[in-house]
Amino acid sequence: MPDLKLIAFDTEDLGVISAQLQDAVLRVGDMKYLPKQKRFVGIANRFDWQKFAEDAQASKTKIAPEYERRRCAVRFERVNAVKVHGFDLNDKRAALALLAMTYEPTAGSESPEGDVTLTFSGGAAIRLGVECIEIELKDLGAAWATKRPPEHPEDAS
Structure with a gap:
């Protein structure tokens, strides 16, 4: 899989980045607000949903799916304020x-x-007060295998 590099300037673009980051895992220590630069940054381990979809298609031919995560950087520009809820900074x-x-x-x-x-x-959340949408997602290196895909409570039924 090639590395992702996506930029968002509107809500449609944001939806694409949001989908790629669904179920990404971030440590609190890997996020930082840089008020002088009006920037909020984070490092995440994202689940590779594109590979998952391709493997799900392949599994119809009895090939066992392989799940992967990738380390990526997320950068939000033109950030004027940051509020957090539901976790300890x-x-x-x-x-x-x-x-x-x-x-x-x-x-x-x-x-x-x-x-x-x-x-x-x-129930945790971060709210970024922004002048406009300007977000970048960039993979930082090779993927690694993980044993299973993320699970959601509604998936259990």
Whole structure:
């Protein structure tokens, strides 16, 4: 699989990056807000959903699927504020599982200003107050095997 390098400038682009990062695991210590640069950055271990889809197709021919994760960097630009909920910023080793990223424009504003929210399992969240959507996702190296795909409570039925 080639390394991903994606950039988002609108909600449609954000949806693509959100889908690629669904079930990514991030440590609290691997995220940082850089207020002078108006930047929020993080390092994540993302589940390779594209490979999973390809393997699911191949499994119809009785080939056992192989699951992979990839280390990636995520960079949010033009960030004016960061608010966190549901986790301790001082617990640098704590791991968060990303469920989705969404954007909500500022009510009554004609500008592209708004909030990008990163929603994690267990009710944790990070809200980034942004001037506009400007996000980059970039893989940082080779993939590694993992034993199983992420599971969600609704998958158990």
